[in-house]
Amino acid sequence: xxxxxSQHLTSHDSFVHLFSDAGDxxxxxxxxxxVQGKQGTITVQKAETAVGKGKQHEVVFHWDKxxxxxxxxxxxxxxxxxxxxFVLFRFCRAxxxxxxxxxLGHRGDKKxxxxxxxxxxxxxxxxFFLTAGEHSYRLxxxxxxxxxxxxxxxxxxxHQKRASQAVVIVVSGDQPSxxxxxxxxxxxxxxxxxxxxxxxxxxxxxxxxxxVSPPSVAR
Amino acid sequence: xxxTIAVSEPGVNVVLHKAIALAHASKSDSATxxxxxVGYSASVALSGGVAVLENAPANKLDxxxxxxxxxxxxxxxxxxxxxxxxICIPPVQVCVDIPFxxxxxxxxxxxxxxxxxxxxxxxxxxxxxxxxxxRVDDLGTQWGIVLLIDPFSARFDLTPMGPxxxxxxxxxxxxxxxxxxxxxxxIAGLVNTVIGAFSGVLTPILGAFGSLINLVLHCWTCLxxxxxxxxxxxxxxxRLYRRTLQ
Numbered sequence: 001x002x003x004x005x006s007q008h009l010t011s012h013d014s015f016v017h018l019f020s021d022a023g024d025x026x027x028x029x030x031x032x033x034x035v036q037g038k039q040g041t042i043t044v045q046k047a048e049t050a051v052g053k054g055k056q057h058e059v060v061f062h063w064d065k066x067x068x069x070x071x072x073x074x075x076x077x078x079x080x081x082x083x084x085x086f087v088l089f090r091f092c093r094a095x096x097x098x099x100x101x102x103x104l105g106h107r108g109d110k111k112x113x114x115x116x117x118x119x120x121x122x123x124x125x126x127x128f129f130l131t132a133g134e135h136s137y138r139l140x141x142x143x144x145x146x147x148x149x150x151x152x153x154x155x156x157x158x159h160q161k162r163a164s165q166a167v168v169i170v171v172s173g174d175q176p177s178x179x180x181x182x183x184x185x186x187x188x189x190x191x192x193x194x195x196x197x198x199x200x201x202x203x204x205x206x207x208x209x210x211x212v213s214p215p216s217v218a219r
Numbered sequence: 220x221x222x223t224i225a226v227s228e229p230g231v232n233v234v235l236h237k238a239i240a241l242a243h244a245s246k247s248d249s250a251t252x253x254x255x256x257v258g259y260s261a262s263v264a265l266s267g268g269v270a271v272l273e274n275a276p277a278n279k280l281d282x283x284x285x286x287x288x289x290x291x292x293x294x295x296x297x298x299x300x301x302x303x304x305x306i307c308i309p310p311v312q313v314c315v316d317i318p319f320x321x322x323x324x325x326x327x328x329x330x331x332x333x334x335x336x337x338x339x340x341x342x343x344x345x346x347x348x349x350x351x352x353x354r355v356d357d358l359g360t361q362w363g364i365v366l367l368i369d370p371f372s373a374r375f376d377l378t379p380m381g382p383x384x385x386x387x388x389x390x391x392x393x394x395x396x397x398x399x400x401x402x403x404x405x406i407a408g409l410v411n412t413v414i415g416a417f418s419g420v421l422t423p424i425l426g427a428f429g430s431l432i433n434l435v436l437h438c439w440t441c442l443x444x445x446x447x448x449x450x451x452x453x454x455x456x457x458r459l460y461r462r463t464l465q
Contacts, residue, residue: 011328011329012328016323018320052316052317052319052321053321086323088323092329093307093329124320126325128325128328130400151401151403152398156403163313163400164311165313166315166323166325168315170317185400186309186401188325190315192319192323
């Protein structure tokens with residue numbers, strides 16, 4: 001079964017952060033609050049690009065067995081981007097013994113800019129589903145579901161067609177939309193936070209009929 | 220003082236068949252050939268066989284047509300990551316527009332190849348003939364026959380096991396890879412890569428199986444060599460042997 005938890009990233013996960021402000025930032029991937037991984041820098045230059053029109057950049061980490069830490073690719077150590085560009089942090093192929101991690105970013109003044117454990121507005125968490133079955137996950141106070149159909153249960157063409165589409169679950173507050181996603185193995189789900197703070201996606205043991213939304217709150 | 224000891228060939232046959240019926244032995248071992256770890260055990264049971272005594276000066280006991288049946292139980296464990304190349308999926312990038320972030324393209328994920336465990340049971344059967352020297356001991360109220368091992372190496376052919384092992388590995392690797400999405404078109408080639416790697420070590424693996432079976436049979440002959448029987452001197456003999464008592 002896939003391990004689905006935005007607070008503990010695996011090689012099947014990615015984290016996206018949109019840089020809306022100019023400045024100098026540092027980032028690293030770490031296995032705990034007490035161990036800092038090798039640090040890279042991102043310089044964001046001011047531009048007139050609108051939100052939603054920025055470019056995608058990538059930072060790829062690999063697990064270094066000798067230092068027992070995550071290290072960015074050499075070409076990702078110093079990145080230069082523009083405001084409203086976004087960076088997708090991901091991983092190379094998993095190495096034996098590779099632990100889960102989180103990604104942390106700071107502004108030049110050491111203020112936390114992003115923390116993949118606590119998703120917020122204009123950030124996203126992605127998971128590539130390899131195994132079929134019913135996946136339940138907790139988001140806020142609700143429990144939601146992703147049903148994954150085995151590719152062997154589909155015609156090859158049908159599977160390839162569906163796998164060539166990414167599924168986006170838009171998170172607003174603690175409400176995902178759609179609440180129940182139907183996908184196939186080999187498909188990536190993107191939980192994109194339109195509005196929210198301290199959001200996380202954490203897998204739950206699947207119980208049929210257990211998917212529930214918290215009661216609506218009048219605002 | 221010279222004494223003449225008579226040993227009955229039918230009596231020896233009765234005794235040896237009893238001994239053979241008890242002979243059921245097994246041994247196990249493990250080794251690594253390249254990326255393939257193999258644990259294996261051989262169990263052997265014997266039946267039938269005809270004992271023929273040869274007069275002095277040969278003083279031999281020929282044991283012919285002993286039916287040997289048994290099986291090699293083996294498990295092959297290997298990490299596909301040590302054999303297969305890196306493959307990343309999906310083969311094409313998938314992009315989607317998210318208004319409050321931008322046009323997000325999902326990355327490829329490189330497959331972490333799993334380990335494969337293939338258990339196989341490989342039966343075998345062959346007839347064995349062996350020669351023993353023997354000695355008759357005076358044990359007071361009984362006579363004991365002590366077989367003296369005439370070292371032999373059983374000749375048998377384990378090559379028919381090769382296709383069975385390869386088929387089992389092919390099947391398991393196909394099933395394992397089949398569970399990974401988006402590599403359907405590559406599976407045949409990947410299985411061939413694994414079988415190609417395995418073919419290079421098949422012969423030494425079968426050699427190790429043969430050595431283990433030989434070891435079991437050798438232990439059986441050790442068992443036989445210490446077998447002592449009730450052979451009364453009064454039994455009518457077909458063949459006579461002379462032994463000098465000090």
